[in-house]
Amino acid sequence: xxxxxxxxxxxxxxxxxxxxxxxxxxxxxxxxxxxxxxxxxxxxxxxxxxxxxxxxxxxxxxxxxxxxxxxxxxxxxxxxxxxxxxxxxxxxxxxxxxxxxxxxxxxxxxxxxxxxxxxxxxxxxxxxxxxxxxxxxxxxxxx
Numbered sequence: 291x292x293x294x295x296x297x298x299x300x301x302x303x304x305x306x307x308x309x310x311x312x313x314x315x316x317x318x319x320x321x322x323x324x325x326x327x328x329x330x331x332x333x334x335x336x337x338x339x340x341x342x343x344x345x346x347x348x349x350x351x352x353x354x355x356x357x358x359x360x361x362x363x364x365x366x367x368x369x370x371x372x373x374x375x376x377x378x379x380x381x382x383x384x385x386x387x388x389x390x391x392x393x394x395x396x397x398x399x400x401x402x403x404x405x406x407x408x409x410x411x412x413x414x415x416x417x418x419x420x421x422x423x424x425x426x427x428x429x430x431x432x433x
């Protein structure tokens with residue numbers, strides 16, 4: 291399994307402030323930490339009212355990738371874009387979709403590199419497929 295290295299990286303834990311201090315070490319925001327079973331909950335990090343706020347050191351940029359564990363090799367499961375959320379960078383007024391889908395070769399895909407050291411991530415509420423929550427991680431790393 292090629293994802294064993296993730297065991298040694300940091301999975302961001304939800305806190306009251308929803309702020310992630312981005313460093314040059316990879317960190318992960320999990321799909322399960324973003325939404326509670328109550329879709330209307332306003333206290334969940336990653337929601338529209340409480341987005342994940344990523345902050346890197348001054349002068350650093352933030353590299354954001356998606357690890358989509360719902361990707362499969364079966365052609366009928368190929369989806370052009372499975373929307374997991376979006377990245378908002380207020381400095382340049384950019385809004386970039388966090389999209390997954392396709393075959394297993396697309397399990398990890400680049401999403402965005404920021405122009406500034408501050409961005410926000412809003413995750414769409416979990417969708418249920420065959421009563422199973424879709425699994426994904428958002429990888430963030432300063433550069």
